[in-house]
Amino acid sequence: MDLQKEPAPGPAHDTAVLLCNLGTPDAPTAPALRRYLAQFLSDPRVVEIPRAAWLPILHGIILRTRPAQSAAKYASIWTDEGSPLAVWTHKQAVMLRGWLGEAGIQAQVLPAMRYGQPAIAAQLQALQDAGVRRVLVLPLYPQYSATTTASVVDAVNAWTRDARHFPELRFVNDYHDHPGYIAALAASVRAHWRREGARGDKLVLSFHGIPERNVRLGDPYADQCRSTAHLLAQALGLADDEWLLTFQSRFGRARWLEPYTQPTLERLAAAGLASVDVLCPGFAADCLETLEEINMEVREAFLHAGGKRFAYIPCLNDNREWITALSSIAQTHLAGWTAPAAKVQP
Numbered sequence: 001m002d003l004q005k006e007p008a009p010g011p012a013h014d015t016a017v018l019l020c021n022l023g024t025p026d027a028p029t030a031p032a033l034r035r036y037l038a039q040f041l042s043d044p045r046v047v048e049i050p051r052a053a054w055l056p057i058l059h060g061i062i063l064r065t066r067p068a069q070s071a072a073k074y075a076s077i078w079t080d081e082g083s084p085l086a087v088w089t090h091k092q093a094v095m096l097r098g099w100l101g102e103a104g105i106q107a108q109v110l111p112a113m114r115y116g117q118p119a120i121a122a123q124l125q126a127l128q129d130a131g132v133r134r135v136l137v138l139p140l141y142p143q144y145s146a147t148t149t150a151s152v153v154d155a156v157n158a159w160t161r162d163a164r165h166f167p168e169l170r171f172v173n174d175y176h177d178h179p180g181y182i183a184a185l186a187a188s189v190r191a192h193w194r195r196e197g198a199r200g201d202k203l204v205l206s207f208h209g210i211p212e213r214n215v216r217l218g219d220p221y222a223d224q225c226r227s228t229a230h231l232l233a234q235a236l237g238l239a240d241d242e243w244l245l246t247f248q249s250r251f252g253r254a255r256w257l258e259p260y261t262q263p264t265l266e267r268l269a270a271a272g273l274a275s276v277d278v279l280c281p282g283f284a285a286d287c288l289e290t291l292e293e294i295n296m297e298v299r300e301a302f303l304h305a306g307g308k309r310f311a312y313i314p315c316l317n318d319n320r321e322w323i324t325a326l327s328s329i330a331q332t333h334l335a336g337w338t339a340p341a342a343k344v345q346p
C-alpha cells in the first residue's frame with residue numbers, strides 16, 4: 001500500500017483533519033530503523049538531554065546497535081500490508097472521513113506521521129495545494145505529553161514557519177477522559193471477556209512510560225493516564241484490587257514512571273497471580289509496543305515467572321465505537337468551521 005498517496009484526496013473540501021500518529025520505519029530492516037530512530041531520538045521533545053551531550057551517544061552508540069535489534073522485533077509483527085501502526089492509522093483516517101460524512105461534515109482526512117512517512121509537513125503541503133483553508137490537527141494520543149503531542153505541534157509549526165500563507169489551524173490536545181473513548185475501551189474489554197468466556201484475576205492497564213523528570217517538570221501525562229484508568233475501571237465496575245496501572249517501554253537508565261509493567265507482572269506471578277487480561281489504553285492502534293513488547297516479551301516473562309494465563313486485549317484500531325468517538329472528538333473541534341451557514345436576517 002502506498003501510504004504517501006492514500007487515501008485518495010476525493011472531492012475538494014476546504015476543511016481537513018490531519019490524523020497524526022508517532023510513525024514507524026519504512027521496512028523492518030536495520031537501515032530503515034537507523035533512519036527512523038535517528039529522526040525520532042534526535043527530537044529534543046523525546047530526549048531532553050543537552051544536544052552536545054546526547055548526539056554523540058545517539059550516533060556513536062545507540063544507532064550502531066539498536067537498529068538491528070529493533071529491526072528483528074519489527075520483523076516479528078510486520079504484515080503483508082506493512083507496519084501495523086501505519087496500516088491502522090491509515091484505516092482510521094478512511095473510516096473517520098466516512099463517519100464525518102455520515103454526520104453531514106465534508107472534510108478531508110489524511111493520516112500523518114511525526115517520524116517517517118507520510119510526514120506531517122508533506123501532508124500539510126498536499127492539503128494546502130488542494131485548496132484546504134482550515135486544518136484540525138488531531139494527534140492520536142489520548143493522554144497529552146510534551147514528548148508526543150507537543151512534538152506534533154512542533155512539526156506543524158516548523159511547516160508554518162516556512163509557509164507564507166498557511167491554513168487556519170486548530171489542535172486537539174488530548175481526549176483522555178472523553179466519554180466516547182472510555183466507553184469504547186470498556187466495550188472492548190467486555191467483548192474480550194465474552195470471547196474468552198472468563199475474566200483474568202486482574203485487568204492490567206499498561207501505558208507507555210516517560211521519564212519521571214518530565215512529570216516533575218510539569219508534563220500532565222501521568223495524571224491523565226491515571227484519570228483514564230480510573231474512569232475505565234469505574235465504567236467496568238471493577239473494585240480497586242481487580243485492576244492495575246503500569247508503565248511500559250522504559251528507555252535508558254533514568255527513572256521512568258512506575259510501576260514498570262514487566263517487573264510488576266513478574267513479581268505478581270511469582271507471588272501467585274495466575275491470570276491477567278492486559279490492555280494498552282494509551283495506544284490508539286496496535287504497534288511494536290503492544291504486539292511485540294506486551295504480547296510477546298511481557299507475556300513470556302509473566303508465564304516464565306509462574307503465571308498461567310496472559311490474555312492480550314487489542315487496541316481500539318478500527319473498532320466502530322472508537323471511530324464514533326473519534327468523529328465526536330473531531331466534530332467538537334470542527335464546530336463553527338463546518339456547521340451549515342447561519343441564515344442572516346435582512
Ligand SMILES: C=CC1=C(C)c2cc3[nH]c(cc4nc(cc5[nH]c(cc1n2)c(C)c5CCC(=O)O)C(CCC(=O)O)=C4C)c(C)c3C=C
Binds near residue numbers: 022025046145251282
Ligand atoms: C527515548 C524516549 C522515548 C519516549 C519519551 C517515548 C514516549 C512515547 N512513545 C509513545 C508511543 C510509541 N513509541 C513507540 C516506539 C518507540 N518509542 C521509543 C522511545 C521513546 N518513546 C523508541 C526508541 C521506539 C522505537 C522502537 C524501539 O526501538 O524500541 C511506538 C511504536 C511505533 C511503531 O512503529 O510501532 C509507539 C506507538 C508514547 C505514547 C510516548 C509517550 C507518552
Ligand SMILES: [Fe+2]
Binds near residue numbers: 208249
Ligand atoms: Fe515510545
Ligand SMILES: [Fe+2]
Binds near residue numbers: 249288289293
Ligand atoms: Fe518498546
